[in-house]
Amino acid sequence: MKRNIVAILRGITPREAAAAGRALADAGITMIEVPLNSPEPFDSIRILVDLLGDEALVGAGTVLDAGGVEKVATAGGRLIVAPNTDSAVISAALALGMECMPGVFTATECFAAIKAGARQLKLFPASVAGPGGLKALKAVLPSDAGLWPVGGAGKENFADWWAAGAAGFGIGTALYKPGDSAGEIARRARETVAAYDALDRVAR
DSSP states (O other): OOOOOEEETTTHHHHHHHHHHHHHHHHOOOOOEEEETTHHHHHHHHHHHHHGGGGGGEEEESSSSSSHHHHHTTTTTTTOOOOSSSSHHHHHHTTTTTTEOOEEHHHHHHHHHHHHTEEEEETHHHHHHHHHHHHHHHHHHHHTTTTEEBBOOOTTHHHHHHHHTTTOOOEEEETTTTTOOOHHHHHHHHHHHHHHHTTTTTGO
8 A cells, every 4th residue: 555654764875775764654654755954865765776676756945946956856766855845846846747745834835835836745844833833724625726735744743743734744863863863763664664554544
């Protein structure tokens, strides 16, 4: 089954990438981003793409300009995630046929991202907005626009976010911190997937 969970591997190195990616995919998490402020991010993206092929949607986070989008595409990545809304980044990603998830926090940013062509939006920092903030935004957004809380969403509160209308989640340190073993990543990933799968499907 497809799970709308993006694993955020901030700080990962190319040496760690294959083991981390394999652990995540085996647990059922098949959307992976390597933030571009990680060491040698394009090498890690290339390793993950080569390893996981069609198993996972691999790409980058913290993409701040169109040049970054092009470099991710060259490395084989197909997912672009940003902390902000930049129409040039969105346009560049869509022109290359990539999935794009710009960062939003306000209604103004949501509608700017949608106008630029995005349909899946990263609500960041979600811990500040809370489920109530997400629910308020959902009330005014087009029905096909999805909000993915990042920074404050995890297995302990998945249900609250789903009830508010979340489309999916971005999960960072609850899945991976630099230096974690593959076994630790696998354990956290299995727990996260179990919590996701336990959600009331009617709420989705």
